[in-house]
Amino acid sequence: MAWWIAVCSSAWAQSVAVPGACAPRVLAVQAARSMAGADPLVRPASGWEPLALPDVWVRRWPGHDGTVWYRIEWERSCADRTEPIALGLDGMSMAGEVFINDDLVWRDASVVEPLSRSWNTPRWWLLPTSALRGGVNTVWVRVVGLASLSPGLGSVRLGDPVAVAREQEQSLWRQRTVFVFSAGLSCAVGCLFGVVWCLRRSERAFGWYALMSICWAAYLLTLLATSAWPFTDTLTLSRLNIAAFVLYTLCFCLFTWRFGEQALPRLERALWGLALAGCAAVMLAPSAWVGVVFLVVWVGFALVFFANCLQFQWHAWRPRAGGRQPQHMLLALCWLVFVVVGVHDLMVILAMWQARETWSAIAGPVTTVCMALLLGGRLVAGMQRIERFNHELEAHVAITRADLQQALAREHAQALGHAKLQERMQIAHDLHDGLGGSLMRSMALVEQARHPLPHARVLSLLKVLRDDLRQVIDHGSSSGATVPETPVRWAAPLRHRFTRILDEMGVASDWRIAAQWGGLPTALQCLGLTRLVEEALSNVIKHSDARRLLVRVQPDAMGALQVRIEDDGVGFDVQAVQDAGLSVGMRSMAARAERMGGALVVESATGRTVVAVTLPLPLPLPLPLPLPLASA
Incomplete structure (x- = not known):
């Protein structure tokens, strides 16, 4: 023992x-x-x-x-x-x-x-x-x-x-890793062939091979176990180890006979009786005799395993009227490898050679390759049937395709008409919100002027209107807008247009723009912020009588974007204006901030007015870390 x-x-x-x-x-x-x-x-x-x-x-x-x-x-x-x-x-x-x-x-x-x-x-x-x-x-x-x-x-x-x-x-590789790999491979192949057998109950050989693979995996797992859990003693797990080997040998023989189309009813009944007796002896043997029982049962079923491999060689290679079956010969070669490996390993152990040099670990991969080839042959036959079905299906698909193309053409024409109408509506909204606001600012400047504006000033206002019109044309509809790469690029057109007007009015402007986004805004949010800042700056020009203006765009630690417009103008009573409901601009800014998912805060007193917008933005996903290189 x-x-x-x-x-x-x-x-x-x-x-x-x-x-x-x-x-x-x-x-x-x-x-x-x-x-x-x-x-x-x-x-x-x-x-x-x-x-x-x-x-x-x-x-x-x-x-x-x-x-x-x-x-x-x-x-x-x-x-x-x-x-x-x-x-x-x-x-x-x-x-x-x-x-x-x-x-x-x-x-x-x-x-x-x-x-x-x-x-x-x-x-x-x-x-x-x-x-x-x-x-x-x-x-x-x-x-x-x-x-x-x-x-x-x-x-x-x-x-x-x-x-x-x-x-x-x-x-560790020889004693555990290779057996873990073999057990996992056996489980995977067993489940695959189990599914094949469930779909095609007539293929009983694959059902027995699935059980054989599961029993082999169970045998290896009992060898790899590092504790006796869930059992209360170590001997019980060893009993299950021998029982798993007995069942593996039983399924191995039945798979071989089913695949080779061998009818051996008496031998099958004898093998079933021998397997039941072996499992009963292993599980019920008293502790004093368990070593001898383990040895007899294990060696006995190892001899059954070798005998089955050798008898299938004769069955596969013997001459017959219908000729030899290629699948049977391929399986016989696989079983011959099993015989060579088993005899070598027994000689290694009995002769006390280097036990780490056993070849038993290759049995699982060799079997998997052999079974994959056998299954491939059956799949080829199934694919040929599928090809014939595909030829019949193509004729019906051609007719259905013609009908479908006509239906798609009608739907495409309707969708194109809807898209054109929606694009016109979006252009109208952009003209109203962008160019309309610029016209209102220009009209306010002309109305508030104490003297007729000089030609240069009028020309400047017309150029601003032209720039706004170009912005609408360049951006197109809000759905086609793109997100600027940085806040500086986003604020550049605003700064260019308003700085000229502010300089002419004698207002010193300070633009403090962050170099990068914290969280990445959407195109709609960028356009909404643009309109909101335009309205706030227009209010500064029309109402504040300010001498200094500060525009700050900065992300916070959580990725939210904070936009702040601050001036030193005359100020106004925020609560009174909100209660009176007279300020269309404030309502418009608040509505835009709400649609974007942000919050608008307006604070005002004599000498200081602040319009602040906080817009939560999602943080960009971090780049995945590189996988560590495996050691040699």
Whole structure:
């Protein structure tokens, strides 16, 4: 039974000393068991026996359940005491803890039932310098296991941290990663073929292959489990491991016979009876006999597996009247690979060769490739049927396409008429809000002038009207407007038009515009802000009699855009104007701010009037961080 776990795992390798400039020199490797009634946490004072790692203690102490202490004495091979030392461990069956001298380095999550399952989990640690001594150092490993589950200690590595880490990464790949990949692949393929079988119940071979893949994934998952959860003892999970292998072998044989169209009713009944008996024996065997039962059942169904692979070779390659089936020959080649891999791995384990060199991990990908080819052949036949259906469908589609084109032409003409009408309405609104406001400002200037305006002044007003008209023409409708790249570009046309008028009126203007947007506004919000600022500046020109004007555009910390127009004019009573309802401009600005989702605040007193607009804007999404490069 000692080699059974090795067959299942391919985990343990011969212990090696990691070379280096200051590699540790191992002086002795010994083990001693905790006797019945003794405290398992106390290291034995006697009974130490030399050994070589990896070690399975049932060869030395048959039937011993419980704790065994391992002692590895070593010293540095150079005088440099600051050189870091790493400790690597391929696994322990089942759980335990590691000490350097008298300091705890690591302990399993559970060293009592249900035990943690660390037999297939390589680990490594950097030994703390403070715990190392000048002369001989001792690594203590306490292992807790069951005699029926091949308890013991895997290979141990001491040496340079880089070399130990590299060895442990290779062990992790061989002992866990490749099996995780195989289990995931088996689950995916099993689900795929399960769907195929649900859609086509006549394809019973794919149904059995789906069950076979699920059983293989369950078998691997019991090997990869690091705890006995949800069970209360470790032995129950090991029973399920053997039962999963029995069911996998059963489904494997039934899939082979269904796919190869072999009618073997008596053999099938015998196999079903053998599988039920095997599962019952594994699940119900008493603890004292469980090791022997596990060995007999596992080896027996491994022989059934090999026998099925060999008999299918004869079935696929033998001459027959209708000729050999290519799909059967392809499956036979796949099963032949299984035979070669299985025989190689058994020889590796039984001969105590490098167990990490087993080939069992390639079985899953090879099977997946083979089944993909077989499924591809069936899909080709299905695609040919679909092509014939497509030819028949094309004639009906051509007729329907002609009718649809006529209907689309009518709808397009109607949509074009609606678009033209809507565009005219939008142009009318822009002319009213933009050019209309400029006309009102110009009329106010002419009406308020005490003397006839000179020709140059009239020409300036006409140029402003021309600029406003050009703005309407350039922007088009509000739906076709674009967002300026920066607030400076957005404010440039406003500043150009109003600065000329303000200079002629003797008003000093200060424009403080942010270099970038905080949050990005929409085109409609930009046009709305433009109209709002135009109205506010027009009010300054018409009513304020100001000498100084400040225009500030600045985003706040939350991304909201704050627009502030402040002058030192005569001011007015804000509440009285709002109550009287006489100010069309204030109502228009407030309505625009509300439509844009912002808020308008007007404050006024003698010598100071402020019109402020706060417009919440969404912050731009951050750029995604680059993915970290995987280590070699």
